[in-house]
Amino acid sequence: xxxxxxxxxxxxxxxxxxxxxxxxxxxxxxxxxxxxxxxxxxxxxxxxxxxxxxxxxxxxxxxxxxxxxxxxxxxxxxxxxxxxxxxxxxxxxxxxxxxxxxxxxxxxxxxxxxxxxxxxxxxxxxxxxxxxxxxxxxxxxxxxxxxxxxxxxxxxxxxxxxxxxxxxxxxxxxxxxxxxxxxxxxxxxxxxxxxxxxxxxxxxxxxxxxxxxxxxxxxxxxxxxxxxxxxxxxxxxxxxxxxxxxxxxxxxxxxxxxxxxxxxxxxxxxxxxxxxxxxxxxxxxxxxxxxxxxxxxxxxxxxxxxxxxxxxxxxxxxxxxxxxxxxxxxxxxxxxxxxxxxxxxxxxxxxxxxxxxxxxxxxxxxxxxxxxxxxxxxxxxxxxxxxxxxxxxxxxxxxxxxxxxxxxxxxxxxxxxxxxxxxxxxxxxxxxxxxxxxxxxxxxxxx
Numbered sequence: 001x002x003x004x005x006x007x008x009x010x011x012x013x014x015x016x017x018x019x020x021x022x023x024x025x026x027x028x029x030x031x032x033x034x035x036x037x038x039x040x041x042x043x044x045x046x047x048x049x050x051x052x053x054x055x056x057x058x059x060x061x062x063x064x065x066x067x068x069x070x071x072x073x074x075x076x077x078x079x080x081x082x083x084x085x086x087x088x089x090x091x092x093x094x095x096x097x098x099x100x101x102x103x104x105x106x107x108x109x110x111x112x113x114x115x116x117x118x119x120x121x122x123x124x125x126x127x128x129x130x131x132x133x134x135x136x137x138x139x140x141x142x143x144x145x146x147x148x149x150x151x152x153x154x155x156x157x158x159x160x161x162x163x164x165x166x167x168x169x170x171x172x173x174x175x176x177x178x179x180x181x182x183x184x185x186x187x188x189x190x191x192x193x194x195x196x197x198x199x200x201x202x203x204x205x206x207x208x209x210x211x212x213x214x215x216x217x218x219x220x221x222x223x224x225x226x227x228x229x230x231x232x233x234x235x236x237x238x239x240x241x242x243x244x245x246x247x248x249x250x251x252x253x254x255x256x257x258x259x260x261x262x263x264x265x266x267x268x269x270x271x272x273x274x275x276x277x278x279x280x281x282x283x284x285x286x287x288x289x290x291x292x293x294x295x296x297x298x299x300x301x302x303x304x305x306x307x308x309x310x311x312x313x314x315x316x317x318x319x320x321x322x323x324x325x326x327x328x329x330x331x332x333x334x335x336x337x338x339x340x341x342x343x344x345x346x347x348x349x350x351x352x353x354x355x356x357x358x359x360x361x362x363x364x365x366x367x368x369x370x371x372x373x374x375x376x377x378x379x380x381x382x383x384x385x386x387x388x389x390x391x392x393x394x395x396x397x398x399x400x401x402x403x404x405x406x407x408x409x410x411x412x413x414x415x416x417x418x419x420x421x422x423x424x425x426x427x428x429x430x431x432x433x434x435x436x437x438x439x440x441x442x443x444x445x446x447x
Contacts, residue, residue, distance in 0.1 A: 048345055049154045050416045051294045052143060052380075053333070054302045055287075055350035056126050056165075057326070058173045058279040059309030062356040062366050063374035064395035065318055067093050067109035067387070070358075073394050077358045080315040088385045096323040099331035100376075105385040106334050106343070108377040108446070112389025112398045115405040116354040119368035121170065121309065126353055127177035127302065129409030129436055135180075138428035142177025143409065144300035145186035146435060147416060150424055154297040157250035162293050163188030164286045164303040169278025176302045181427045188302065191255055192286075254296035257285060264288070268332040271325050279307025282322065287329040291336055294346055299416070305329070308352055312363040326350075334378045347380030347415045349408060358396045372398050375408065380415045382446040406440030414442045 062079075064070055069083045069092070083092035086104035093101055093109065100107060117131040124132040127142035141149070144161035153160045163176020165188075176188040253259060271284030282305060290301040305326065310317045330350060337343045355373030356366035372391055378384065390400040410420040413435050418424070420442065423432035 049297065049299060051298065051346045052147075052300050052412050052416065053290045053294065053346060053348045054127070054143065054177075054300070055330070055348070056123050056280075056302065056304045057306065057308050057350060057352040058123070058168075058304050059121060059307045060352035060354045060356065060368065060373065061308040061322075062310065062314060062318060063111065063113075063372065063391075064356070064358065065094060065314065065366075066097065066323070067374050067376070068111045068391055068395055069094060070393065070395045073358070076360050077394050079360060081319075091385075091387055094323065096319050097327045099327045103331055103334055106338060106378055108382060108384050108386055108388060110351075110375040110377065110388045110403050110408075111391060112401055112403050113351065113355070113373040113375050113405065114371065114398060114402050116370040116373070119354055119370040121368075122172045122353060123175045123177075123304075124172070124353075125405050126351055127175065128180075129404075129406040129440070136427040136429070136431060136433060138181030138183075139178070141180035141182045141186070141425070142302075143412060144177045144188055144302060145179035145182045146413075146418075146425070147299045148179075148186035149182040150418060151299060151416065154299065155250075158254070158293070158297040159189040159251075160299045161186065161188050162298050162301050163190045164192050164283075164289060164301065165190065166192045166275065166281065166304075168275055168280055168304070173279045173304065173307070176304075181425060181433075250296050254292045254298075255289060257288060257292070260288065260292070264332075264336065267336075269325075269328050271329065276307040276321070279309070280304035282306045282325045284325060284329040284332070287333040288336070291333060291340070291342070291346075294342065295340070305350075310356070311361070311365040311367055314356070314360065314365045316364075330376070330378075337379055343379045344381040345379075347382070347412055348378040349375060349412070351375035355395075358394045369396075371396060375403075377408070377446070380411075380446070382411075386445065388443065388445050403443065404440055406436045407443050410436045410440050411442040411446055 065079055065081050069081060070078045071083065072078075082095045084095045084098065084101055085092055086101040088104040091104050091109075093104070115131075116125055117133050122132060127144075128140045130140045144163065148160040151160065165174050165176040168174030176190060179186045257265060265288065268288045269284045272282045273285070275281055286303040286305070290303055293301050306322050308322060333348065337346050337348070352373060355369045355371065357369045361367060372395070388401055389398065389403050391397060392399045413420040418435060420436045420440075421434050421438055423434055425433045425435065427433060
């Protein structure tokens with residue numbers, strides 16, 4: 001718990017040294033702000049910055065019922081859905097994704113994703129591009145913590161990495177991407193996460209971000225009191241900037257959707273803010289929040305969407321609970337980025353940890369299938385309006401251009417301005433590591 005009015009080892013102004021250290025090394029979801037700000041000073045900042053929005057489709061979506069329909073397969077494999085034309089000749093996707101079909105020129109469906117070590121539910125590969133088996137000392141870090149470590153923040157008023165992942169019944173479903181070997185100081189700031197209840201300013205919880213005026217009143221009052229007592233002058237420059245993040249309204253503004261154009265909010269819609277089973281919400285406002293956070297200076301935003309583990313009633317679940325909402329949120333985000341002139345600077349990826357079985361089971365569901373899955377890319381200055389890869393007639397295995405998760409990560413790191421094959425990370429035993437496995441290069445199709 002962060003307490004701004006402690007009493008241990010008081011200084012002459014009545015504020016404890018322990019509390020000042022807590023402010024100086026503020027752990028907003030594990031984020032060490034002085035370290036963040038020092039990295040910012042070393043890296044420099046720009047008015048525009050490259051960023052990534054990563055959407056984890058919790059539980060693994062059915063690839064053959066979204067972007068890779070198999071009309072020539074037997075009935076027990078092809079399923080109930082029909083393909084529709086998109087605005088790119090020759091590309092068809094599921095009939096329940098009509099909004100995405102209308103903006104296919106801005107998208108890249110990947111139909112040949114592979115790389116999951118097995119078919120167990122874990123978000124790890126979606127956030128790291130690597131297997132969770134045989135990890136180095138400290139573990140592989142997710143993309144967000146790597147960006148925090150190597151790039152720092154774009155300013156002292158926003159963290160570099162934000163995770164919009166609320167607590168879930170199955171912990172990997174609620175992960176925003178963990179820091180691994182780069183350390184907890186580069187964890188996500190989680191305004192909707194399980195650590196929120198521990199972020200308390202005196203008696204004011206940050207969960208009251210909806211009451212923005214009350215929050216700013218308390219923070220501004222504390223800042224004025226600190227300045228009057230001379231407390232701020234005792235901190236080094238990075239600690240002062242870290243304290244400035246607490247008292248700035250920039251992050252609060254980004255999270256306050258009431259400031260957004262009502263027509264844009266209506267385009268995104270609300271969806272369902274409640275967790276779907278042991279998975280994540282189908283919260284469409286998270287898509288809009290992600291865009292606003294990037295505008296505020298965040299480098300990486302992750303959000304978790306739904307629970308796509310349709311072992312039963314795959315087609316009714318997809319049609320009635322997930323596909324239309326994903327279609328609305330994803331299309332609104334992509335269109336919004338283009339309209340705001342952000343499409344070249346912000347790369348978007350949406351995917352799950354594996355695919356689903358070709359054969360429909362006796363409960364009208366599809367089971368786990370690690371052989372092949374799908375992904376969807378947008379923005380990033382990528383060459384869009386194309387598909388990458390293909391599966392066989394049954395959607396069971398890769399037939400053309402296998403795409404490993406690591407290749408997408410190499411592309412994302414390159415987009416952020418990082419060399420994916422430079423030995424920039426050191427594990428806890430002191431061994432250097434590349435950002436991605438050396439076998440995986442950026443996707444040449446996107447250039």
